[in-house]
Amino acid sequence: MIALVDCNNFFASCERAFNPKLKDKPVVILSSNDGCVISRSSEAKKYIPMGAPAYQYEEEFNKHGIAVLSANFTLYADMSNRINKITRQYVADIETYSIDESFFNLKGIPGDYVERCRALRKEVLKSTGIPVSIGIAPTKTLAKICNHYAKDNKDTQGVFLWSHLSNKDEFLKKLPVEHVWNVGYKISKRLNESGIYNTYQLKTADYTWIRKAFSVNTLRTVTELNEIPCFELENSNGPRRNIMSSQSFGKSVTTLNELEEAVSTYTTRAWDKLMEQKSACGYVSVGIRTSYHKDMGFYSNYYTQALEVSTWYLPDLIAAGLKALKNIYKPGFNYKKASVFLLGITARDQVNLNLLNTDYNYKKYNKLMSVVEKINNENGSEFIKYASVGIQKKWRAKSEKRSQAYTTKWSELLTIN
DNA sequence: TCTGGGGTCCTAGGACCC
DNA sequence: TCTGGGGTCCTAGGACCC
Numbered sequence: 046m047i048a049l050v051d052c053n054n055f056f057a058s059c060e061r062a063f064n065p066k067l068k069d070k071p072v073v074i075l076s077s078n079d080g081c082v083i084s085r086s087s088e089a090k091k092y093i094p095m096g097a098p099a100y101q102y103e104e105e106f107n108k109h110g111i112a113v114l115s116a117n118f119t120l121y122a123d124m125s126n127r128i129n130k131i132t133r134q135y136v137a138d139i140e141t142y143s144i145d146e147s148f149f150n151l152k153g154i155p156g157d158y159v160e161r162c163r164a165l166r167k168e169v170l171k172s173t174g175i176p177v178s179i180g181i182a183p184t185k186t187l188a189k190i191c192n193h194y195a196k197d198n199k200d201t202q203g204v205f206l207w208s209h210l211s212n213k214d215e216f217l218k219k220l221p222v223e224h225v226w227n228v229g230y231k232i233s234k235r236l237n238e239s240g241i242y243n244t245y246q247l248k249t250a251d252y253t254w255i256r257k258a259f260s261v262n263t264l265r266t267v268t269e270l271n272e273i274p275c276f277e278l279e280n281s282n283g284p285r286r287n288i289m290s291s292q293s294f295g296k297s298v299t300t301l302n303e304l305e306e307a308v309s310t311y312t313t314r315a316w317d318k319l320m321e322q323k324s325a326c327g328y329v330s331v332g333i334r335t336s337y338h339k340d341m342g343f344y345s346n347y348y349t350q351a352l353e354v355s356t357w358y359l360p361d362l363i364a365a366g367l368k369a370l371k372n373i374y375k376p377g378f379n380y381k382k383a384s385v386f387l388l389g390i391t392a393r394d395q396v397n398l399n400l401l402n403t404d405y406n407y408k409k410y411n412k413l414m415s416v417v418e419k420i421n422n423e424n425g426s427e428f429i430k431y432a433s434v435g436i437q438k439k440w441r442a443k444s445e446k447r448s449q450a451y452t453t454k455w456s457e458l459l460t461i462n
Numbered sequence: 463t464c465t466g467g468g469g470t471c472c473t474a475g476g477a478c479c480c
Numbered sequence: 481t482c483t484g485g486g487g488t489c490c491t492a493g494g495a496c497c498c
Binding site for chain 2: 075076077078079080081083096097098099100101116118143144260261262285286287288289290291292293296297336337338382384442
């Protein structure tokens with residue numbers, strides 16, 4: 046049996062855990078640059094749709110006394126780790142699926158599954174203040190469905206087991222296909238065109254036809270609806286295969302110079318993650334684009350620059366990023382966003398050496414990078430940095446209503462008067 | 463003035479091998 | 481006029497997730 050534990054309104058709940066004034070009040074959390082709504086407390090859901098652009102909803106915010114906060118990802122990541130730690134005390138086999146969700150295996154867990162999960166839920170709430178819901182089923186896809194059921198039905202006390210459904214087929218008939226995990230906008234549209242609207246129809250669809258008309262993943266989803274597991278629990282502790290750092294600017298950027306600062310900065314952020322998982326990368330890819338909404342003309346492009354040798358030496362990554370940027374930069378546009386991807390990620394002892402560049406000094410570079418990483422870990426990111434990241438950073442994203450780093454900075458600890 | 467920032471996996475097609 | 485049968489690896493792009 047697979048269980049899915051999912052935090053309710055996670056970002057909004059994190060803010061509430063540290064700010065009692067937000068209790069029972071509608072709360073929304075905004076994306077970076079305070080652009081659009083990415084999390085809502087249950088009270089706010091009545092008034093504000095997911096993804097709503099904040100500037101269009103100012104009136105609603107005021108009318109309903111909605112507390113509006115900028116996203117504080119440092120806080121959310123820390124809370125997520127705490128919840129994971131508690132979960133690990135209950136079960137061994139865990140896959141951290143996202144910042145607010147984990148799958149775990151209940152096989153071999155003694156006692157009643159539902160009681161066990163209720164105890165976990167209670168413990169998480171008591172220790173962190175975050176309410177969670179748990180769905181339990183033979184497959185991940187069904188566990189997702191049970192999780193939603195637990196969230197929507199108070200009488201479940203936050204935990205729901207698939208086999209407790211009295212009439213599963215009737216239940217699935219009322220569930221639109223687009224609510225099924227891994228059935229998104231495109232696939233549900235195509236399913237609808239073939240007359241498949243509800244999840245019971247999807248469950249009983251012809252396997253051969255599904256495989257032919259869609260991908261193997263959709264077949265897996267259908268199989269999982271039939272209680273046969275196809276998506277295994279994955280090892281979420283492994284290294285990332287891609288690393289990305291991307292952010293829109295607080296103001297429009299026109300000059301190459303400012304874009305270079307941003308690309309250098311984002312490359313450094315991505316490098317932080319590369320160092321943390323002790324990997325090397327083979328390619329640096331850079332993307333830039335204008336706003337979708339401006340009349341000034343739309344431009345979007347990216348370029349992937351191969352490194353001569355796979356490395357984790359930051360100056361080489363930045364140089365590659367800047368080279369890629371020069372390939373795609375066109376003057377005369379108002380740029381709104383830059384992205385940096387690190388691709389071709391491998392373990393450091395598995396990098397392919399370059400036949401023509403045999404004297405790449407890994408030893409020396411490794412030493413230098415480790416020192417930089419250590420100093421920044423102790424003193425804060427960008428304590429030591431390459432000059433190309435810039436100092437003024439006028440393009441920096443806005444985040445005007447961000448709460449304190451309650452749990453990760455000594456200077457911002459919660460004080461109680 | 464203003465619309466996020468991350469990730470994963472799969473597939474088709476091209477380039478190449480013998 | 482005719483030009484095999486079998487592979488691998490890589491990349492771009494598309495679909496999905498939160």
